[in-house]
Amino acid sequence: MAYQALYRVFRPQQFKDVIGQDAITTTLKNALIEQQTSHAYLFCGPRGTGKTSVAKILAKALNCRNLKDGEPDNTCDLCVAINNGSLTDVIEIDAASNNGVDEIRDIRDKAKYAPTEGKVKVYIIDEVHMLSTGAFNALLKTLEEPPAHVVFILATTEPQKIPATIISRTQRFDFRRITADDIVKRMQFILDDKQITYDNQALMVIAKAAEGGMRDALSILDQVLAFGQEHVTVANALDVTGGAAAVQLGEYLQHVAEKDTAAALTTIEQLLASGKDAGRLIDDLIGYLRDLLVFQQAPALVNDTASALQDSHFKALAEKFQPDQLYHMIAVLNTTQGQLRLTNSPTLYLEVATVQLGQPAPQPAAVESAPPVASAEVKQLEQTVAKLSKQLQTLQQGAPAPAAAPAKSAARVSVKVAKEKIYPILGAATKKDLEAVKEIWPDLLSMLSVPDQAMMKISKPVAASPTGVIVSFAYDILIERANSDTALMTALADDLGKLMGGPRQVVLVQEQQWPAVRKQYLDEHGAPKAKSAPQEESPVVKPITDLFGKEPNITVKND
Incomplete structure (x- = not known):
């Protein structure tokens, strides 16, 4: 038989064999004893800390025919089949290479069917954070209401990439990095089992290099054994690491x-x-x-x-x-x-x-390093500070209220109104054109860049004609920024022309100024005359016009 790596040969087969995760294994065993297992689990933690091993042990425990104290016996036909990887009811999936919607839909469809041999159908999805957004959405409903005979075990090294909607539907277990002492004890057990001598210092060097991962430690130990099989020495461990x-x-x-x-x-x-x-x-x-x-x-x-x-x-x-x-x-x-x-x-x-x-x-700057100040100078400085404080208090008590607020409000309405651009649009403005612009306004904003969208979200069209649109802004500073942004104004006009089927001019006005501008226009020019809506003929007049024709043959007079 081909040589197998140490981490495969000595993979834990029961919960009691798992190193450094006592809180997790105890919780799972108690849940199995009380028959209060969940339908979905999420195992998070650094690489090589036992996530996949615990997932396989849990799959065996859920199917074991002779479960004792929450531990699988590893001798029944189902445990043996799971250990051999031949039980079709325990499915291991690598999400890194099966991360599409179709793969998850296939899982969802097959999960409906009862297990063929085992008690429970178990899906172990490793590196689940690699699933696409669509795949997560496809998995969501199944995780929320799975069939009674299905258990999902999700494993990941990056839980922050998993949607909160998925995490909330699982029982989450966080695997910790394994301490150097626990790694050393496990390597001592393995080397004693293989009857290989070792230096404790060498094992500690390996444990430190593994950085809390048991699998990494056993992989390094494999290399050290290949370097010198008779004895694990510090020199060999240092050379390998x-x-x-x-x-x-x-x-x-x-x-x-x-x-x-x-x-x-x-x-x-x-x-x-x-x-x-x-x-x-x-x-x-x-x-x-x-x-x-x-x-x-x-x-x-x-x-x-x-x-x-x-x-x-x-x-x-x-x-x-x-x-x-x-x-x-x-x-x-x-x-x-x-x-x-x-x-x-x-x-x-x-x-x-x-x-x-x-x-x-480097030494921090010390106060003592400054030259000493004479006591007379200190006293004089204290008197000066007290005098200035008193003057400030007097000024504050007798000073009138600041007039900054009115000045600011006056500045708000000081933006110049472009009447030469607004009046032509108002002269031909119709309600129908305004409604048409309002209808396509969200589409117009979506065509802009993200910064431009953020600025234009607080704007709204207030008047429109077949050739132009008047847009109001709540803040004058935004009008100044928009008017000075040639690219933005060009994009607004071009995109509006595309959506409306013809060129449109865009003119900006401050929201507080708009009522005054409109009133001034009406005072100077009167109400705009609607050109597009012809007057509907009277039922009495229509038969006559049909006989004699329209103007100039007939003149209609209203009594």
């Missing part, structure tokens, strides 16, 4: 503490020349400095198992560095870490950081 040995980090920081920048630069060059990863090297240095900081405050919290960075230099460095120096060094390394992502020359930035680490931490 690209990390630096604690003694090398200690020597480097010892050179920094002694202001021996040349020796520190030499150490950096040697580490990089031996193949160490620059990013991992900075991570290790920050971890070392963190341990120094914690050791100064609470030595019991730092031990060989927890830090994996203890060496002969550690305690001496903890006594030599002051906390502010450690803060400064961590800040420098953090900045360098960000710079490494944008460069192909990590050596350059590490050398600059080494020089900065050897310099003293």
Whole structure:
């Protein structure tokens, strides 16, 4: 049989085998014992923390014929079939490659049918955040009211991308990063089972490189075992992960503490020349400095198992560095870490950081550094401040109310009215034209850019003729902006012409000015005469006009 990766061989088969997620496994077991399981679950968390493994265990537990204390027995025919991947009632789907509406509709249609062999039909959808919006909408109704024999288990590393409507229809479980101690214990169990010897320090190096992911840790362990199968050593673990040995980090920081920048630069060059990863090297240095900081405050919290960075230099460095120096060094390394992502020359930035680490931490400006002020000068300043405060109070009590508000309101109506453009439109304006413009106004706004839409949303057409439209704005400042925006005015006229079937001129007017402008026009020119609506003939006149014809043969007089 072909070799299988460790994370596949040692995948948890029961809830009790899951590492670092006790709250989740206990909750699920209790729900199974009480027969209060949900129809849909959402498993969230970083990669390699057990989401898919727990989903498969839950699928087995829901179908197991001999469930005991919420744990599947792994011996009945259904558990064996699920472990082999041959049970058709447990369907695993990768949403990254099946993220369309058609795939989800297919699931929705097939979910209606009862399971063929098992008790419950279980759909495990991995990386569910990759589904399209249409696919989520297709899944929504099924999640809300699924058949009694169907359970959905959704897994994702990015829950923020899942619609709230989906999350609200599921029971959500957040998987935590697994602690380094738990990862080390699991690797110890696996290596003991395979009868392979190891160094605890090496396992801690692997656990730190895994960053809370059990699958990543076992993948790294696989590489280390391939590098040297007889024994898992610290050197092999450091070579595989690209990390630096604690003694090398200690020597480097010892050179920094002694202001021996040349020796520190030499150490950096040697580490990089031996193949160490620059990013991992900075991570290790920050971890070392963190341990120094914690050791100064609470030595019991730092031990060989927890830090994996203890060496002969550690305690001496903890006594030599002051906390502010450690803060400064961590800040420098953090900045360098960000710079490494944008460069192909990590050596350059590490050398600059080494020089900065050897310099003293910048001191905050102290008040004591200012020259002392004579007591007489202080007294004189206090008297001056008191005098000015008294004058200000007197002015405030006797000053008249500010006249800013009337000036502002007057400014609101000071926008110049373009009568030469408005009057021609008013002369030919009709109610029919205005209603037509109002009807297509939302369509016109939708044709504009988003910023222009936002500005024009508070406008409305107030008069229209076959050749032009008058638009009112609530704020004069927006009229000024719109009139000065040639592109906007051109777009309004062009788009309005397209929608109305002919060229239209657009004229802007302030909302408060519009009634006065209209009244002034009526006073000067009278009401516009409707040209498009002919007078309807009287029922008495119509037969006569049919016989003798219209003007000039017949004149109709109203009595």
